[in-house]
Amino acid sequence: MIVLREVSYTYPEAADPALHGIELNLQPGSITGVVGASGAGKTTLAKVIAGFLPRVDGGELTGTVCVAGRNLAELSLVEAVGQVGLVIQNPFNQISGAKYTVREEIAFGMENLGTPRAEMAARVKQVAALLRISDLLDRSPYALSGGQMQLVAIASMLVLRTPVLVMDEPTSQLDPFGTRLVFAVLDQLQQAGTTVVIFEHKLELLQAHADRLLVLAGHTIVADGSPTEVLADERVDGWAIGSTRYTRAARLARGRGLLPVHGALPVSFEQAAATFGGAR
Amino acid sequence: MTAVRFENVRFRHPGGVEALRGVSLTVAAGERVAIIGQNGAGKTTLVRHLNGILQPSSGRVLVGERPTAGRSISELAASVGYLFQNPDEQLFASSVRIDVEFGPRNLGCTPAEATARADEALAAVGLSAQAQSHPLHLSLSERKRVALAGVLAMRTAVVVLDEPTTGQDARGADLVAAVVETLAASGRTVIAITHDMDFAAEHFDRLIVMAAGEVTADGRPADVFGEAQVLERAAVEPPQLFRLAQRLGWPQRPTGVQQFVDAFAARAPR
Structure with missing residues (x-):
């Protein structure tokens, strides 16, 4: 669905590339998590996959980015937006500033893509129900809490029903309930065939929901595999992505001689339940 | 008090x-x-x-x-330092240093004192090397820590x-946690x-x-x-390890890694 070949990208006036040597092939109907320390290139990769770079901010891209078999660089902006939805990192900046109500805000993208009016209204209603924000539809986008604004930003992309959805830290402002809700919605989208790429620091959630986990470090992909494989990799400390509380507890227990020192460390709730429930 | x-x-x-x-x-x-x-x-x-x-x-x-x-x-x-949820509501200056020094200068600190406070605050949030950067050239998570440095430099009660x-990677989250511990x-x-x-x-x-x-x-x-x-x-x-202890039927209520392992140690046969 998304294929990146030898992609490198350098921001305008920057000396060094923000991304280099990116090879990526994402299957339709998959959820791919991307982790990496700040500055590793996550937001840049999100914008490259969504066709925002170099189109919007300039800079130089080498290599090719193809979505559904078509080179993103050759699509018009409207065509690109119709293929890939991007939920940007700071929801306060995703709000268009052009609309008076949340209902209009969510419909803004569809308006630009020429969706018929009746269809727009139906879709807004459906997506608002999905994200439990129906009661906010008549509010001003500026009278929302950070978490509510983030759900509106997500809704305004979901409503476009793009085959690919790229989300840059979409749960940063959400309460635990909202976070679980967003991941449940992603599971549904995946089952309906949407390709989801999610950039996120919450390792426990990626472990539970992603099919595949990529690690960015030093501006390139350094690990690629199932979340369980990647999080248990012995190189994990060098990537500065942290580790789950389960892993940290098992490490400390090993250090204190309470657990055997061989074998993989637990990375999930279930694995930790087996480690700490069964061992002694 | x-x-x-x-x-x-x-x-x-x-x-x-x-x-x-x-x-x-x-x-x-x-x-x-x-x-x-x-x-x-x-x-x-x-x-x-x-x-x-x-x-x-x-x-x-x-x-x-x-x-x-x-x-x-x-x-x-002068009494209450306040870190906004959205750092972009807080930052305004053309360099990280000017932004962080603004608060103490406004409180009447001498330029030298404001500089010293900014240095200490930027070190605490791991951004000493970015002091001359424009805040808008930093990532969102770094901008949040610049805003935090600005609050720290005020030295409010x-x-x-x-x-x-929010949005902090593993290192950023550790730095923020260390700031809370230092303040306390x-x-x-x-x-x-x-x-x-x-x-x-x-x-x-x-x-x-x-x-x-x-x-x-x-x-x-x-x-x-x-x-x-x-x-x-x-x-x-509840936190993950608290739920894990519940699931395992432990009587303890560990809220963090250390307490969880302590609880495990207390259960382990010697």
């Missing part, structure tokens, strides 16, 4: 919903308090009363044992942090709003749960996280 006090505080947005419906609570000097609860529960509205951005519709708010009514925002800024760990060690009062239950459990000694504009629980993390119904109503869940 009382750091801040809310006395039956109600707040209604102009022409809108009642966001606070009678909140009473007292935070003693030196306490570390985390406020948790659903989006829209009134957490940010509550703490915005501490720096005078909001005044209660009824009831009273006291900072340093004096009501905020009639005190200017700039006067309160009370520090209010709205979602300080120097006797300052820290009040944080957070959705990160692990952070709340590991670095705060008191949790306040809010739901629909009211305080629904207030106590030590291990006790509050045991109140299943209150948590459910507030749409929060």
Whole structure:
């Protein structure tokens, strides 16, 4: 669905590339998590996959980015937006500033893509129900809490029903309930065939929901595999992505001689339940 | 000594919903308090009363044992440092250093003192090397830490942090946690709003749960996280290792890695 070949990208006036040597092939109907320390290139990769770079901010891209078999660089902006939805990192900046109500805000993208009016209204209603924000539809986008604004930003992309959805830290402002809700919605989208790429620091959630986990470090992909494989990799400390509380507890227990020192460390709730429930 | 006090505080947005419906609570000097609860529960509205951005519709708010009514925002800024949820509401200068020095200079510090404070604050948030950068050239998570440095440089008795760990990577989250510990060690009062239950459990000694504009629980993390119904109503869940201990049927209520392993050690046959 998304294929990146030898992609490198350098921001305008920057000396060094923000991304280099990116090879990526994402299957339709998959959820791919991307982790990496700040500055590793996550937001840049999100914008490259969504066709925002170099189109919007300039800079130089080498290599090719193809979505559904078509080179993103050759699509018009409207065509690109119709293929890939991007939920940007700071929801306060995703709000268009052009609309008076949340209902209009969510419909803004569809308006630009020429969706018929009746269809727009139906879709807004459906997506608002999905994200439990129906009661906010008549509010001003500026009278929302950070978490509510983030759900509106997500809704305004979901409503476009793009085959690919790229989300840059979409749960940063959400309460635990909202976070679980967003991941449940992603599971549904995946089952309906949407390709989801999610950039996120919450390792426990990626472990539970992603099919595949990529690690960015030093501006390139350094690990690629199932979340369980990647999080248990012995190189994990060098990537500065942290580790789950389960892993940290098992490490400390090993250090204190309470657990055997061989074998993989637990990375999930279930694995930790087996480690700490069964061992002694 | 009382750091801040809310006395039956109600707040209604102009022409809108009642966001606070009678909140009473007292935070003693030196306490570390985390406020948790659903989006829209009134957490940010509550703490915005501490720096005078909001005044209660009824009831009273006291900072340093004096009501905020009639005190200017700039006067309160000398007592209460406030980290906004969105750093882009806070940052304005053309360099990180100018931004961080702005607060202390405004408090009347000499340029040398402001510089010294900025250096210390930037080191605490891991951004010494970025002092000359334009804030807009930094990532969102770095901008949040620049804003945090600006708050630290004020050296206020009370520090209010709205979602300080949002968007931070592993290192950033560790730095923010270390800042909370350092503030507490120097006797300052820290009040944080957070959705990160692990952070709340590991670095705060008191949790306040809010739901629909009211305080629904207030106590030590291990006790509050045991109140299943209150948590459910507030749409929060206990930290991961607390839930793991529950699942394993342990009697202990560990809220962090250290306590979890201590509990495991206590169970392990020798």
